[in-house]
Amino acid sequence: MACRISELVIDCRDPERLAAFWCEVLGYEVLGREEGFIEIGPGDEGHRPVLVLSSSDDPKSGKLPLHIDVSPTDRDQDAELERLLALGAKPADVGQTGEETWHVLADPEGNEFCLLRRRVT
Structure with a gap:
C-alpha cells in the first residue's frame, strides 16, 4: 500500500482571507475550523487533497x-x-x-x- 497526499498546509497571516480566496479560486468550501486552522476542500470526502490554512506569525x-x-x-x-x-x-x-x-x-x-x-x- 502506498501513501496518498491528503492535505496541503499553507502557513499564512490571515487564514480567513486566504480561505476565502482559495475557496473562490477552486470552488471549495470551508470543511472545518479549529483555533488557527481552516480546512477547505470540495465538500466530497472522497476528493483529496484539501488545503489547510494555518495561522503563522512568520509565514514564508x-x-x-x-x-x-x-x-x-x-x-x-x-x-x-x-x-x-x-x-x-x-x-x-x-x-x-x-x-x-x-x-x-x-x-x-x-x-x-x-x-x-x-x-x-
Missing part, C-alpha cells in the same frame, strides 16, 4: 520549493486569468521569458501559483 512567501498549479475548468485561460486577478491574485515575476504558456501569480499573501493553459474537467 514568494518562491517556495512547492507551489500550486491550477487549470481552468469552464473557461479559457484568458478569462480565468481575469477572474483570478479580480479575486485578488497579482502577477508575479519569477524570471519568466514571456514565451511560457502559463501565468505566474501570487495569492493575497504573496504565495506563488501558476495558471496553466490546459483546461480540465
